[in-house]
Amino acid sequence: LKPINADGNDEQAKSMIHDIFAKLECRNVFMLVDEVYIKASWQFRNGHVIGYSLDQPSILARTVLTFMIKPLIGKSFVLKLFPVYCLSGEFLLHCFQWALEILHSESVNCLGLICDNNRVNRRFINLVSNDSFLHPNSFITSHPLDASRPFFFLIDSIHLMKSLRNNWITEPTKSLKITLKEDSFVANWSDIIRIFNSEHMSSLRRTKISHAAVFPRSIEKQKVSLVFEVFNEKVAGCLRLVSLNSTSQFIGYFSKLFNILNVKTPVAGKNLKDEDRHPFQSVNDIRLQFLLEAAQIIWIIKF
Numbered sequence: 535l536k537p538i539n540a541d542g543n544d545e546q547a548k549s550m551i552h553d554i555f556a557k558l559e560c561r562n563v564f565m566l567v568d569e570v571y572i573k574a575s576w577q578f579r580n581g582h583v584i585g586y587s588l589d590q591p592s593i594l595a596r597t598v599l600t601f602m603i604k605p606l607i608g609k610s611f612v613l614k615l616f617p618v619y620c621l622s623g624e625f626l627l628h629c630f631q632w633a634l635e636i637l638h639s640e641s642v643n644c645l646g647l648i649c650d651n652n653r654v655n656r657r658f659i660n661l662v663s664n665d666s667f668l669h670p671n672s673f674i675t676s677h678p679l680d681a682s683r684p685f686f687f688l689i690d691s692i693h694l695m696k697s698l699r700n701n702w703i704t705e706p707t708k709s710l711k712i713t714l715k716e717d718s719f720v721a722n723w724s725d726i727i728r729i730f731n732s733e734h735m736s737s738l739r740r741t742k743i744s745h746a747a748v749f750p751r752s753i754e755k756q757k758v759s760l761v762f763e764v765f766n767e768k769v770a771g772c773l774r775l776v777s778l779n780s781t782s783q784f785i786g787y788f789s790k791l792f793n794i795l796n797v798k799t800p801v802a803g804k805n806l807k808d809e810d811r812h813p814f815q816s817v818n819d820i821r822l823q824f825l826l827e828a829a830q831i832i833w834i835i836k837f
Contacts, residue, residue, distance in 0.1 A: 555640040560607040563642055567649045570598045587619035595619055601633045623657030638679055646686030650693035659687050691795040692758055699761050712831050721784030729772055740772045765789050791828045794821050
């Protein structure tokens with residue numbers, strides 16, 4: 535939270551955090567956690583040597599653990615950056631407790647935490663919850679600072695879509711079977727390959743599917759843009775045209791799910807002419823039932 539050309543101590547950071555929260559209109563927030571890879575290096579700046587990790591102070595950091603705050607109303611902002619050499623669930627818990635205490639000291643109610651579903655985060659969630667969740671098939675536990683309140687662990691929608699695609703192509707049969715309203719069908723990755731092969735050499739293409747989207751290397755499996763070359767309405771429509779209806783229904787269903795979850799502005803639905811992109815304004819919105827059904831399907835697939 536300090537300017538890029540200056541270094542501050544914890545007290546200065548807390549003072550700046552206090553100033554930010556003093557201007558915050560909504561006191562109900564979610565915490566977002568993500569880890570970003572960086573080039574290991576050190577710098578001498580304003581009398582300080584920086585670049586070493588906090589989890590292993592004698593070793594240069596390889597990643598930065600970022601804690602962000604997302605108010606229910608308003609823009610998100612960075613709370614704290616932790617340089618890390620090798621992130622563990624225990625160190626993540628230590629950082630989380632620091633952040634939670636900061637929020638509590640500013641009378642901010644943290645409703646839950648949003649992260650991806652990697653191994654370290656799963657370990658961290660188990661440490662916070664003690665493997666005890668309030669409801670079956672959920673990630674709802676007691677609030678660490680007030681056992682009378684619930685605390686929600688949410689998996690970010692981008693990670694869900696990447697995991698869905700990665701599970702699909704790493705299945706031995708490269709197929710996924712799901713049931714929608716008692717109607718079971720199988721989505722085959724070979725259908726996506728068929729669409730790609732039919733038009734990748736053509737100057738007139740119905741989709742934007744690239745070779746990297748269909749045959750991703752390990753590093754390319756992390757690229758969000760490649761996921762949505764496959765999961766979009768144009769691909770679903772193209773599959774329907776050649777009577778590959780099962781895979782088309784699968785692509786269309788999860789494209790709709792992401793559109794509902796990925797609403798960034800109040801006017802997104804109007805600008806994009808998409809009913810699924812409108813913000814939720816009522817508990818009677820029929821899309822909520824769709825989300826509940828999708829949650830059950832995702833839990834069964836278990837990625």
